[in-house]
Amino acid sequence: MARKWVFIVGCYNSGTTLLERLLRQHPEVAGLPKEGQFLTGLVTPLAKGLPRLWTQDEQVFRFDPEGHEELARRAMQDWKAKLDKPEAPIALEKSPTNAARTLWLQRHFAGSAFVHIVRNGYAVAIGIRDKVRRSWGAKPRLLDMAAHQWARSAEIVLKDSAGLSRFLEVRYEDLTRDPHAITSQIFEFLNLDAQPADTFEREFMIHGLRSRIMNQNPARLRDMSQDEYECITARAKAMLEHYGYLQPWESLSSAS
Numbered sequence: 001m002a003r004k005w006v007f008i009v010g011c012y013n014s015g016t017t018l019l020e021r022l023l024r025q026h027p028e029v030a031g032l033p034k035e036g037q038f039l040t041g042l043v044t045p046l047a048k049g050l051p052r053l054w055t056q057d058e059q060v061f062r063f064d065p066e067g068h069e070e071l072a073r074r075a076m077q078d079w080k081a082k083l084d085k086p087e088a089p090i091a092l093e094k095s096p097t098n099a100a101r102t103l104w105l106q107r108h109f110a111g112s113a114f115v116h117i118v119r120n121g122y123a124v125a126i127g128i129r130d131k132v133r134r135s136w137g138a139k140p141r142l143l144d145m146a147a148h149q150w151a152r153s154a155e156i157v158l159k160d161s162a163g164l165s166r167f168l169e170v171r172y173e174d175l176t177r178d179p180h181a182i183t184s185q186i187f188e189f190l191n192l193d194a195q196p197a198d199t200f201e202r203e204f205m206i207h208g209l210r211s212r213i214m215n216q217n218p219a220r221l222r223d224m225s226q227d228e229y230e231c232i233t234a235r236a237k238a239m240l241e242h243y244g245y246l247q248p249w250e251s252l253s254s255a256s
Contacts, residue, residue, distance in 0.1 A: 003080075005109040006190060008094040009102060011153040012052045013127035014119040015172035018213070020094045021204050022175075022183050028192055030088035032079060037095035040078040041071055045097065051135055052128050053145050054097050055152040061097045062156070063104040072108035090190060099153045102160045114164055115186055116157050119172035120245045122252055123217040124150045125232045126224060143231050151236035154243070176215040221252045229253070 008023075010016045024031040037044050043061070045054040054061045083091055098105060099116075106112050128146035133139065161167045168189045175182045184194035200213060229249040233240065240246040 113166035
């Protein structure tokens with residue numbers, strides 16, 4: 001069977017897991033039991049002591065498109081063996097580190113397509129900071145590193161997207177507001193039929209929590225301090241402006 005690979009790319013805490021869960025509702029989309037980076041020989045940020053912060057050692061994860069041929073062959077072999085729908089024409093993979101190597105993936109996975117999901121950088125940076133410090137503890141400059149992770153991940157994807165044959169960008173905020181419309185847009189991009197709207201009206205399990213689809217930004221930003229706001233803004237201002245997320249602290253922290 002001629003199978004096409006679709007890679008969901010985006011920063012941690014940006015909705016990549018939610019998007020993967022939604023796309024896998026389609027009968028012609030197969031998925032993996034966990035992120036592909038854990039199912040083959042790819043180095044992971046956790047193994048480098050950088051949970052959710054791969055941009056702190058970027059060169060380890062950013063591959064030359066022509067290199068690592070054996071690793072690409074092994075990854076495809078390992079992933080194909082673990083797909084939940086072996087006969088499905090579309091195979092879905094999601095690893096946040098793939099944001100660093102979309103051109104490499106395109107080179108070695110013929111006909112591949114890429115869906116980039118972007119979320120408010122303030123909410124993402126705080127989410128990364130909170131998750132990392134639960135495993136690492138309080139580290140100096142952790143919020144600064146988290147903001148850099150969001151900005152640099154998006155910057156690399158945008159730069160490399162000019163060389164991608166099939167690339168689509170969507171927003172987390174749009175996905176959570178109207179999951180049927182955004183998934184229909186993606187399915188059209190992939191030459192698949194849209195799914196019924198009621199497919200997305202049930203609860204989904206995301207990172208151990210079961211809930212209906214909703215925008216979590218207001219809850220995450222409500223308690224953001226002015227110092228946290230200024231730290232994130234200083235580190236990620238250019239990309240915050242690019243995506244229209246740059247707002248006064250008062251309007252973000254009072255979100256409801």
